[in-house]
Amino acid sequence: MRVPLSGLPAKVTIYEVGPRDGLQNEKAVVPVDVKSAFVTRLADAGLRTIETTSFVHPEWVPQLADAEDLLDVLPRSPDLRYPVLVPNEKGLDRALANGVTEIAIFGSATETFARRNLNRTVDESIAMFAPVVERARAEGVWVRAYVSMVCGDPWEGDVPVERVVSVASRMMDLGCSQLSLGDTIGVGTPGHVTALIEALDAAGIGPDRLAVHFHDTYGQALANTLAALRAGVTVVDASAGGLGGCPFAGSATGNLPTEDLVWMLNGLGVDTGVDLDKLVATSRWMASHLGRPSPSRVVQALSPASETE
């Protein structure tokens, strides 16, 4: 039953991260034809923004070493956006050589994660991003900035809101068009999310330039999304079937499943353009390829109990 809730947007853009963020931690390399079929099916289900891969060094993330091959074979359409993660200038070179028109850079709100993930301080990472964004913009490429660990960090604990605002502001000042707030370890709750969005707004980064990126590690992803929508955000990152998350913790701690998000938005009468049945079928197909069930509640609920496909 569709029953609107006051204060929510009429339309939400889902930024699908399954092919990149979802698959990147998979140990067994997924063949490029399976990845291509995955993206094609996601697009056929109505998703219009799909982060497809990353131009990270192949040794760091072997799963995404086929970035060029994948982009070569993906279906193209004027209304389909395929942003690609770009860690540095070498990645940008590869992206530009392959005709990529939208990129994402990936920063950290905390020093510890910047050091561990980027092998740099936060200052050094922003210095690394500066020429990437400048050159991308000079080429007419749209740039998204991820800021990770916006609520908590496994090593540092709680992350102060001011810290996130500071890092986010510096990344946006480089010339990025969109900021994705990543609660990478899923510890945040709705008040914290609301406070972050309000603090960013006060610092000049309004909710029209924000996206939210939640992990369901503690079951909070959808409640946090609801809070973000009420605070004016209209772009929500999600991963088909809930793919992704920490590989050492099984299938339970991945990204917000796109299906669970679409179920809520459908019920709220918020337009996403997504065909839920096609999406669920796609996630069941991918779960079958990966050899384990999807952690998405909606995928589980809409699959036969004897699921084997």
Add this chain to the structure above:
Amino acid sequence: MRVPLSGLPAKVTIYEVGPRDGLQNEKAVVPVDVKSAFVTRLADAGLRTIETTSFVHPEWVPQLADAEDLLDVLPRSPDLRYPVLVPNEKGLDRALANGVTEIAIFGSATETFARRNLNRTVDESIAMFAPVVERARAEGVWVRAYVSMVCGDPWEGDVPVERVVSVASRMMDLGCSQLSLGDTIGVGTPGHVTALIEALDAAGIGPDRLAVHFHDTYGQALANTLAALRAGVTVVDASAGGLGGCPFAGSATGNLPTEDLVWMLNGLGVDTGVDLDKLVATSRWMASHLGRPSPSRVVQALSPASETE
């Protein structure tokens, strides 16, 4: 990090349903000493309202055939409430003979579920409840009314809000003190939940007399809870470890896990009186007894990856 959100209550009462609603569908009978230890540990974790069992006919729910034995051995304390489900006058006789001071009756918003679960029409079920509530009140017993299938029904589909208001009003008019709104199949979304609470308020059943009872079948339970709290509800049903749900669908479609609720409320600075670590330890212990992992995200996240206990 504790960050409040405007419009939420300062304190929420968790109505713990694990021992009754959570265990009732378990095929293998849990020994009474395990049930007693479960309730004792829940109370030690700070839960103050625990629905412990049901005086349903033992042939219908063999798992709860030990109701008298369990009540005999439970720890007692002036601040501990142990409501017990009572399906009819025979159940009430048993409850009164065992000194029960709080009962719950279980109705349905839909004809199909009333017929399947109670073997009666909605009218007939309310006629059956009338003397139960009347006699209970005459004995000074507090009565809660469950209304199930408040958002959707597996056979009838969407359930109109007016239908729920009508059945709820008739049950409350019998003299019940609290109404628990059960989205038994978990299909509801936050706008629907808000509309239900507002419609009940308009019909004279204010949020101070309501509880909400969500299942996480489609991943909506916590987002729906957030909406209910914003609409003024301060009593939330939850099941330790997410016990319960449809046995044919594995462990994935149970009640809202108490731990996931407590994580959100802790983050929001809403007082519950619950010690999360003790609660998680209790759910891990019960999962070990039942031989399968808890579906609670928080229990999974806070358990070692090599969980075997």
